[in-house]
Amino acid sequence: MHSHTPSGGRPGRPRNAAADAAILAATRQALVELGWSKLALGDVATRAGVAKTTLYRRWSGKNELVVDAVAELFDELRLPDRGSLAADIEGVVLQFAAILARPEAKSGLMAVVAESTRDDALRERIRTSIVERQKRLVLAGRARAQVRGELPPETDPEESARTVDLIFDMVAGAVVHRTLVSAEPADEEWVRSFTRVLLLGLTGSQQPV
Amino acid sequence: MHSHTPSGGRPGRPRNAAADAAILAATRQALVELGWSKLALGDVATRAGVAKTTLYRRWSGKNELVVDAVAELFDELRLPDRGSLAADIEGVVLQFAAILARPEAKSGLMAVVAESTRDDALRERIRTSIVERQKRLVLAGRARAQVRGELPPETDPEESARTVDLIFDMVAGAVVHRTLVSAEPADEEWVRSFTRVLLLGLTGSQQPV
Amino acid sequence: MHSHTPSGGRPGRPRNAAADAAILAATRQALVELGWSKLALGDVATRAGVAKTTLYRRWSGKNELVVDAVAELFDELRLPDRGSLAADIEGVVLQFAAILARPEAKSGLMAVVAESTRDDALRERIRTSIVERQKRLVLAGRARAQVRGELPPETDPEESARTVDLIFDMVAGAVVHRTLVSAEPADEEWVRSFTRVLLLGLTGSQQPV
Amino acid sequence: MHSHTPSGGRPGRPRNAAADAAILAATRQALVELGWSKLALGDVATRAGVAKTTLYRRWSGKNELVVDAVAELFDELRLPDRGSLAADIEGVVLQFAAILARPEAKSGLMAVVAESTRDDALRERIRTSIVERQKRLVLAGRARAQVRGELPPETDPEESARTVDLIFDMVAGAVVHRTLVSAEPADEEWVRSFTRVLLLGLTGSQQPV
DNA sequence: TCATAATCGAGACGGTACGTCTTGTCTTTTA
């Protein structure tokens, strides 16, 4: 009754728990230095002080590895209370822009999105690990705004979900396009303009910041 | 009186003009069949009935080639007069979404954007060949709306340019995110919702469709 | 009680021992069919049922590979006892001529000698693997002749080494030139004439055959 | 009536006569710098200040070009009268060795011999341009020795031709082997030893030097 | 304490694409 094996007591040498984190960190480091296209898994393994076998035992390939490495970056996003819906949105968008400005995110994120156009499992992994995971921010922001009375409570839950999706597509899309394609900084000025248009479009009335 | 023969009279055998088109077409075909990551330049050359050297003489690599191959797709975009600003926008966005739904665009576009995060020349090429080139649609749409009296004439040209950029980032970004990341169709319903938010955000008043 | 495992216990998957022989055999086969200048290492690898990387892991290039492939041919040389020094020499020269008449030897040997004029390491490899290795025949022949009383025992070891070298240059050189440049067969008649001149030149007296 | 075209007044622009010499010189220069295997015809043409077309109009390929470039070197060989057959032979052998020591000869000669093992026309070209052309030295040496009374006049012309061939194979073969394979200098000492053996072998008696 | 089993490092392996180079031909303009 005193089985104290962490992984359910299955036989054999247990996996080195530290290796996962080391590999993901090495992946991000390599993304910074080399970018997606020159990132080689053999090199990542070496950087992580791990054999290639070990890496392949845990991830099926470059795409999956990079999704996981990048996904961790977005978990840093927070929704601090800045007093108004507009200010809250601006705050999150600025954080999002800051993450996207980091080379390990830039280089990896778009690449796996590109790959996901031909790989359904990969797209699902991206959605689960990154997109859906961060919709929490939209939901939390809306809830807070409703508490403040800035937004009415939802009535139609289906319509509500559609709106969340639309907002997410608009926010994420605009910031990504601004940052990666237009290659202009998504700085405070731009974020203020963007937020004004978004909020006016959604509510039909100018919101105080 | 200055003779300006197209080939400039420069010595040596002139380049085969048909090869460029054949190579770009072969590139798009290969993108459809194989996707970006399995696209091999040797294979593209074979499909185009051309030697690998000929391809490399004209493009410096996969990235540049795919930018040019994809850029041609967006030249199909038109701004037909549908009677109102909202309808015009919806029309263009639908066309844009239709192009982005094609596998040769999907697979190639995001990949070169990803690469461009580490290659300034490539990003410039994307901007020149695709982004700036298609801003004509925003400009034409606004001009037409001004003629109709739906929009006031601009006063500050700098502010005006900033707004065009913002619109472009929001439109292109949202459609790309909807199509590639959320992997939901940018169909008429979605486009109508999106256009409503955008236009309301920009003008502060609901526009008739 | 010293354990000397063949693989020395070094880590990693051990090399496939059979591959070496397969590659060298494939090299000779390709030399016969294609000759030196059309011999392609990728093709050799394919013939040997081996990846190109495997070949390059073991040989640094075409030159080194062909030296080894050809060197094995000369290990067939034997010095059978034909009763007299003259007959022994004739026997070995005929064998040597027979090997040189084979296309895999012809085509490869001169080519690597040509390359070795600009590559000291290659020349050393040729000397070690082929030339010095076969001087055993000269030494054995002389020893046997001394036992028979046909030749006096050496006195000056340095002078003796110089003579062995001279004999080797004369024998190998003449047969090669006859076979490859004059392109006439080094048949029994020619070998008899050559041996007569050589032996008379070395000993000052006609030897019985 | 004043047609002074060198080649019989055939129509069109006449060939540039200087180009042949320039190309052969450029070939030798490239052989010195790069060696046979890295010698590229495009590069030779550039060095000669000539278009590749011009080169190919005059030579069918690398092999033929190099044969001609190397053949010219051997035309420098002379048979100065040094007073005795042995001294004459030594003199010629030393000259031959000196030519073979030059990189453009070393690198090119063996390579074309190697190629000739699979190309009858090339072998014939080598025999005609180099080998047979230099047998004049053997013939002249023998004639002079006969005048001096060192050698008897020939009786059987067929036997005589066979002997000339044998001598040539032995001399050329030994020097080539000494120089290229053994990679030892064919210096005066070696040449003296070699000549002694050769002459004793041919005449049965030691010759005064 | 010994068998079993999974992991680890190391590195060989078959395969595929890379981007460059050379070959020998072809096509243009200029002489």
Place this chain on the structure above:
DNA sequence: TAAAAGACAAGACGTACCGTCTCGATTATGA
């Protein structure tokens, strides 16, 4: 007609990664 210039098809080069495999060594569980 030749010459210079350079584009062209073809194909080998040697390198780099991929993802798999085969080793010996290690580290856990369970008999």
